[in-house]
Amino acid sequence: MLTFYSADSRLRQARTELHDGTLVAPFECPERVDLVLKQLRLSGLGEIRAPSAYGLAPVLAVHDKDYVTFLANCWEAWLAAGHEGEAIPNIWPARRMRGDHIPHAISGQLGYYALAAETSISAGTFEAAMASKDVALGAVEYTLQTGEPSFGLCRPPGHHAAYDQFGGYCFFNNAAIAAQRALESGKRRVAILDVDFHHGNGTQQIFYRRDDVLFISLHGDPEVTFPYYLGYADEGGEGKGEGFNINYPLPHGTSVATWMATLEQALAKIQAAGCELLIVSLGVDIFENDPISAFTFTSEDFTNLGQRLAQAGLPSVFLMEGGYAVDEIGVNVSNVLHGFEQGV
Numbered sequence: 001m002l003t004f005y006s007a008d009s010r011l012r013q014a015r016t017e018l019h020d021g022t023l024v025a026p027f028e029c030p031e032r033v034d035l036v037l038k039q040l041r042l043s044g045l046g047e048i049r050a051p052s053a054y055g056l057a058p059v060l061a062v063h064d065k066d067y068v069t070f071l072a073n074c075w076e077a078w079l080a081a082g083h084e085g086e087a088i089p090n091i092w093p094a095r096r097m098r099g100d101h102i103p104h105a106i107s108g109q110l111g112y113y114a115l116a117a118e119t120s121i122s123a124g125t126f127e128a129a130m131a132s133k134d135v136a137l138g139a140v141e142y143t144l145q146t147g148e149p150s151f152g153l154c155r156p157p158g159h160h161a162a163y164d165q166f167g168g169y170c171f172f173n174n175a176a177i178a179a180q181r182a183l184e185s186g187k188r189r190v191a192i193l194d195v196d197f198h199h200g201n202g203t204q205q206i207f208y209r210r211d212d213v214l215f216i217s218l219h220g221d222p223e224v225t226f227p228y229y230l231g232y233a234d235e236g237g238e239g240k241g242e243g244f245n246i247n248y249p250l251p252h253g254t255s256v257a258t259w260m261a262t263l264e265q266a267l268a269k270i271q272a273a274g275c276e277l278l279i280v281s282l283g284v285d286i287f288e289n290d291p292i293s294a295f296t297f298t299s300e301d302f303t304n305l306g307q308r309l310a311q312a313g314l315p316s317v318f319l320m321e322g323g324y325a326v327d328e329i330g331v332n333v334s335n336v337l338h339g340f341e342q343g344v
């Protein structure tokens with residue numbers, strides 16, 4: 001299987017994450033990609049290719065222009081305002097305040113565009129996010145052209161990024177950008193299957209009123225799991241999108257057997273909807289030892305997951321989302337991808 005990767009993913013060098021009330025070294029660290037690359041090479045998955053630069057147009061096809069401009073300028077504006085640390089919001093347009101006005105001060109803009117407070121913006125964040133969506137575009141272009149599966153080793157991840165919001169370590173929605181590209185290339189309907197422990201609120205929000213993307217997510221119950229405010233089972237899509245958004249919230253500690261049985265339901269929906277391409281938001285934070293998650297996959301279970309996804313029989317693009325058990329992230333990602341190749 002071909003892998004797309006950009007060395008510019010290392011430009012995302014955040015020093016701080018607000019976690020449990022303290023500033024810690026970010027869980028979404030550069031070493032995650034290094035260890036995945038190492039295992040892919042060790043296991044001989046296939047060629048590792050740098051993507052072309054696709055520019056801003058594919059980003060603007062799913063994200064708000066002013067939001068993209070904000071991301072491009074935020075760090076400089078934050079420094080110019082004399083702030084000491086990394087750019088982290090500390091106020092939001094809370095209920096009964098004005099949520100439709102974007103303040104002039106960068107601190108006000110941060111709260112307007114930020115979904116959450118754990119994700120800092122710092123030097124290189126925008127550039128890394130641009131490289132990450134190029135990785136996703138390289139992968140989807142290859143699969144569209146060849147029908148062969150591909151893996152986009154995206155960093156930063158993307159599935160929490162909404163039309164005009166960043167957070168949960170995400171800035172551009174890589175899976176949404178890839179799906180939009182596939183539709184513009186002639187696919188009539190694309191499935192995005194999000195297996196990350198956390199709900200892909202951004203992907204849901206981008207396609208919520210559309211029927212050309214079927215968004216299906218298995219994730220920790222938002223009653224007790226980030227992002228808390230989206231990802232409930234009653235969110236079925238709106239307007240034309242009715243029936244094309246399916247959430248499977250699952251309790252912490254869910255067994256792999258239950259998770260896989262739920263996957264069967266998801267795959268049946270994908271088949272019934274006549275999807276012509278499968279994009280997998282691949283978060284391996286469903287691993288039993290993930291430090292910030294609560295599902296129970298073993299490394300071997302990831303192989304079974306890959307094998308089962310192959311049986312869906314669709315051209316498939318895997319895009320990296322989460323996974324924070326850094327020592328095992330390489331094996332867990334590699335197992336999904338090799339499992340897929342075995343299952344074809």
Ligand SMILES: NCCCNCCCCCC(O)(O)C(F)(F)F
Binds near residue numbers: 158168199226283285
């Ligand atoms: N106590 C709850 C702490 C939650 N902190 C933020 C979790 C972000 C998860 C990010 C991710 O894994 O969903 C992605 F795939 F986007 F990277």
Ligand SMILES: [Zn+2]
Binds near residue numbers: 197321
């Ligand atoms: Zn996650």
